[in-house]
Amino acid sequence: MTAPVRIGLIGTGIFASTSHVPAIHSIPERLTLTACANRTVEKAKHFATEAGLPESKIYSSLTELINDPEVDAIDALLPASFSASAVKEAVAAGKPIAIEKPIAANLELAREVVAVARSTDLPVAVLENFVFWNAIPEIKKLLPQIGKIVYFSHYCTAPFNTKSVYLATPWRLHPQHVGGYLSDGGVHQVALFTEVLGEVDTVSGMTTQVREQSGDVDSMTTTLKMKSGLMGTFTYTSAVSYPRINRLLIHGVSGTVAYDFANKTNSTITLYTDTDQAGTTKVVPADDHAGISAEFANFAEAVQKKDKSLLKVPAEKGFHHFAVICAAVESAKNGGTVVKVATP
Ligand SMILES: NC(=O)c1ccc[n+]([C@@H]2O[C@H](COP(=O)([O-])OP(=O)(O)OC[C@H]3O[C@@H](n4cnc5c(N)ncnc54)[C@H](OP(=O)(O)O)[C@@H]3O)[C@@H](O)[C@H]2O)c1
Structure with a gap:
């Protein structure tokens, strides 16, 4: 041993x-x-x-x-x-x-x-x-049942938490990292959907700063083209209000997989198909720590x-997660132009 x-x-x-x-x-x-x-x-x-x-x-x-x-x-x-x-x-x-x-x-x-x-x-x-979450292999297992994938939406909003201990950390109050909270927390979301759907090719985005305490932009919405040719949207903010919505929707020609993870200890995956229109939901086993x-x-x-x-x-994979956020921030600065995700 x-x-x-x-x-x-x-x-x-x-x-x-x-x-x-x-x-x-x-x-x-x-x-x-x-x-x-x-x-x-x-x-x-x-x-x-x-x-x-x-x-x-x-x-x-x-x-x-x-x-x-x-x-x-x-x-x-x-x-x-x-x-x-x-x-x-x-x-x-x-x-x-x-x-x-x-x-x-x-x-x-x-x-x-x-x-x-x-x-x-x-x-x-x-x-x-996030790459190690139990949900990822479960989602991948279901994808063959929804036929050719045509579109995805990763939508992740959380209420601004004025009591968050993270708010007081000096390096978050005056961020040196691109996009402040967008790269701090947003990379997790990119990690999650790219682990399921592959790497991002181009991004067109808009960003805004909702909270002064964020020190930089803190909310973004984007349109993505994946390297596979798949299109999708990605919205991320923790600067708004209730409800918390953490949802990855993957639409295929004959069904949809919906992953809801607002409640981290009770996240669910629902498979909808042409023959199961009401959908069948499975609770994902909680991740250890x-x-x-x-x-x-x-x-x-x-x-x-x-x-x-x-x-x-x-490092290459961590680079890609971060580069997607950088592309969104750059795109937003240029009025939403299409930006190719940087490579190392
Ligand atoms: N995976 C996740 O879900 C997750 C969640 C939260 C945080 N994180 C990551 O964990 C890391 C720490 O975050 P945190 O929330 O714990 O922040 P934190 O409480 O502010 O801790 C930051 C640490 O870095 C040190 N530090 C700050 N500036 C430094 C400098 N110039 N030179 C050397 N040390 C310096 C601080 O030292 P002092 O005590 O001297 O200030 C402190 O020990 C970050 O990289 C963050 O992105 C990951």
């Missing part, structure tokens, strides 16, 4: 405590949280106490974390502007790294991440938990087997 990967975490903020620690602890056969680092060391100390790390394993920089010989791989939860330099430093030191989505703050930095990832045999993963346990298990397996080809979200 291979020993668990000893992981060193940098960026001991909200998501590290609420999601990474429980997910890492949920797969002890794959991962052991070994050390942490944060530029504000006080926060790292608090984090270490909660996560059960000794004081000797608290660092104030990525360099110190990487240089710990008991750290096999890095888990980076930094604002997107800092992920590219973290990847470069980890890879130069011979350590695999997983960075949180979005891959970078802009396309130039995103290309740097892909270039470094391509230059090494070390696994460089983009953490995109919102798919984060599965994404870490995937990263750990690639590290243990020293095989980066095992990664489900390598």
Whole structure:
């Protein structure tokens, strides 16, 4: 049995405590949280106490974390502007790294991440938990029953949450990453529908800023052409009001698949066909830690087997998710012109 990967975490903020620690602890056969680092060391100390790390394993920089010989791989939860330099430093030191989505703050930095990832045999993963959702294989299984697919609609709106802890994070209040919340949260949605339907070729979009606290545009609606030739629409905002609607509709010539995921622990897939017009609904089994346990298990397996080809979200895929949002933002700035999605 291979020993668990000893992981060193940098960026001991909200998501590290609420999601990474429980997910890492949920797969002890794959991962052991070994050390942490944060530029504000006080926060790292608090984090270490909660996560059960000794004081000797608290660092104030990525360099110190990487240089710990008991750290096999890095888990980076930094604002997107800092992920590219973290990847470069980890890879130069011979350590695999997983960075949180979005891959970078802009396309130039995103290309740097892909270039470094391509230059090494070390696994460089983009953490995109939506790719690991149980719903994806379930939806794919149903698609042959609706005939040729002609159109899809990914519609995702959420009420603005004035109490969200994320609103107060300085890097979200003054975003350096393209499209602010659109790339922060929107990449998850792109990850979801592209995992089912393939990559996007062109985007025509409109964006607007609804909330001052967003610091940038926070709402978008787009028309997409997929590389397969399929057409669709994608709407995303978390700056409006009730109801929350999270829905992927895929229409074929002889049926429709509807995935409703507003309630993450009780999401459903309904198959409508010419012979079952009322539709048959199936509840999707809840994802363990919102798919984060599965994404870490995937990263750990690639590290243990020293095989980066095992990664489900390598840098190129994270690049595509982000590039779709960049294309929408660029299109909107140019009055909705059709923009080809950038490649690395
Ligand atoms: N997959 C998901 O669903 C999901 C959900 C939420 C967040 N995330 C991702 O997780 C990451 C962290 O988000 P969060 O919500 O936890 O934010 P957060 O609480 O603000 O944490 C950000 C962390 O980065 C550090 N940091 C900020 N600026 C830095 C700089 N210039 N140099 C070095 N460190 C810096 C902060 O250190 P200080 O303590 O010193 O400020 C803090 O530890 C982001 O990449 C975000 O996109 C993913």
